[in-house]
Amino acid sequence: MQIITTKIKLYLPLIKSLQTSLLLLTGVAGYLSAHTKVDWIHFWQMLPSLFLAIAGSTILNMWWDQDIDTKMKRTHKRPTSAGKVTRNEVFMLGMAVSIIGIGWALLINWFYGVVVFAGLFFDVVVYSMWLKRRTCWSIVWGGVSGAMPILAGRVLAVGQIDAVGVLLACAVLFWIPTHTLTFSLKFADDYSNAGVPTFPSTYGEAVTRFAIAFSSVIAALTMGTAAMWIGVTAGVLRVIIVLSAGLFFLAATTVFYPSDRVNLSLFKYASMYMTFAMLLIIPA
Amino acid sequence: MKMSALDRILLFAIGFLAAYQIAIGIDNMGSVPIVAYTIAFGVLLVAGLLLIILGFEVLDAPVVVIISTIIPLALSLGLIWQHLAFLRTPYLIFAAVSFLAVILTRVTPMQNKLPVITIAITHGISGIVIFLLPIIISIQGQAKPLFSLVGVGGALIGIVGLLLSFLKTGKPILSKNTILSLFPILLLLTTALFVAGFKYG
Numbered sequence: 001m002q003i004i005t006t007k008i009k010l011y012l013p014l015i016k017s018l019q020t021s022l023l024l025l026t027g028v029a030g031y032l033s034a035h036t037k038v039d040w041i042h043f044w045q046m047l048p049s050l051f052l053a054i055a056g057s058t059i060l061n062m063w064w065d066q067d068i069d070t071k072m073k074r075t076h077k078r079p080t081s082a083g084k085v086t087r088n089e090v091f092m093l094g095m096a097v098s099i100i101g102i103g104w105a106l107l108i109n110w111f112y113g114v115v116v117f118a119g120l121f122f123d124v125v126v127y128s129m130w131l132k133r134r135t136c137w138s139i140v141w142g143g144v145s146g147a148m149p150i151l152a153g154r155v156l157a158v159g160q161i162d163a164v165g166v167l168l169a170c171a172v173l174f175w176i177p178t179h180t181l182t183f184s185l186k187f188a189d190d191y192s193n194a195g196v197p198t199f200p201s202t203y204g205e206a207v208t209r210f211a212i213a214f215s216s217v218i219a220a221l222t223m224g225t226a227a228m229w230i231g232v233t234a235g236v237l238r239v240i241i242v243l244s245a246g247l248f249f250l251a252a253t254t255v256f257y258p259s260d261r262v263n264l265s266l267f268k269y270a271s272m273y274m275t276f277a278m279l280l281i282i283p284a
Numbered sequence: 285m286k287m288s289a290l291d292r293i294l295l296f297a298i299g300f301l302a303a304y305q306i307a308i309g310i311d312n313m314g315s316v317p318i319v320a321y322t323i324a325f326g327v328l329l330v331a332g333l334l335l336i337i338l339g340f341e342v343l344d345a346p347v348v349v350i351i352s353t354i355i356p357l358a359l360s361l362g363l364i365w366q367h368l369a370f371l372r373t374p375y376l377i378f379a380a381v382s383f384l385a386v387i388l389t390r391v392t393p394m395q396n397k398l399p400v401i402t403i404a405i406t407h408g409i410s411g412i413v414i415f416l417l418p419i420i421i422s423i424q425g426q427a428k429p430l431f432s433l434v435g436v437g438g439a440l441i442g443i444v445g446l447l448l449s450f451l452k453t454g455k456p457i458l459s460k461n462t463i464l465s466l467f468p469i470l471l472l473l474t475t476a477l478f479v480a481g482f483k484y485g
Contacts, residue, residue, distance in 0.1 A: 235307035238318075242306060242326035246333065261338070268337045 010079050011093065014062050015055040022275065023054050023149045026172055029278035030153025033168065033230050042108060046156055049104035050116060050149055056098025057120040063090040064128045072190040112156040119148025136197045143176035167226035174219035175274050181212045182267035186260065209258050213251035216270050220244040223277045236280050243273050285464045287339050294468035299332035301475045309482050313366065320362035327354045328475055340464050343448065346390065349403065352445065353386045356410035363417050367426065382406040407445060414438030418481060431485025437477030444470045
């Protein structure tokens, strides 16, 4: 029993619980945004299958990036880079969790399963294995993979990739650079030591700040349009517009009065914005 | 002063109440009041979130003076539009002109007292409207008695504004720590009074 407890304690940091939870929330929002009669059997199976697929891809990223994580101050204490779990063990765990998650997703609905698989493929193979060490533009594919859970949820509910699903996915896609680019600014030395190309090291800080602001604004506009097309009430739309205005204000401040503090604030606000927006599109 | 967990909870509650008011509390009103109240409660909502993220230090930023003018101007405009039809256009002009004046006098370096006078006139007139109008129309029976809670909220936000103004001018009535520790509670109470006044008034 103690061995299991110890293992769970070691494995939990591998799934980045906060990030995984937020992505799972996007999947739930995608499903419930359809405002159709909820198929509870589907819904309660979607949660674990999506969770396992997201967690699996995160674990596989940790496996692949172990050498980079060891060189970075921000990540060197992770169980993989600190040597608390072997690389082989992480790989086996990642594969097992991913296969269960994807397999379960395919069993629920093949189309939903394919979208969930696409998320894992873009994240692990395209983003981490292929592009992350080659180009700073890899974050676009990281964003595409992050957009898959909400699209998967929507696909499971409506049975097709519709315009709203694409818009919701785009909102998440444009929100993710706010996260990754802020980290690449804050931990620029870390990424440089690890030899990972980033926007700040390739294009400079000013361009990166502009990219963060631009992507935040596009994320908010896309989310607002998606909310309108979903048919949320006028009141909910007003709240989304107000929250978007706050995002625009911070984005403008980031460009015209740049500082690390403002940058970090935009990142935190954008995370709050996306969480609230997801919750707001759920009610019918 | 470092923000406590309780402060964050209170600020989050302000945001929640403001969001409720925007989403549900102002339905079935005319377009202008809806826009005006959305702006007023929207500033409260975003300000609450930004305070949670940035901490009390954000109150020292020069832009706070401009943004904090929006709340009383928008709220008073909504009230005038709903209850004093003959003053609609003049007050709309006053709100627009005084807001522009506040921006101009804050972004242009000035040695005289014009910026302070502009702020005093803007906050003074809009504050009186928010404080007196709901109470008067409640007494006259044009609205339910509980609508006067909006006026009480107006008085309270005036007190909050005064405390912060004296703090900014370097002549605080209370110590900075006391003012900042009271700030989230007073702001929550103000927002709750506004929301309750509109709901039950």
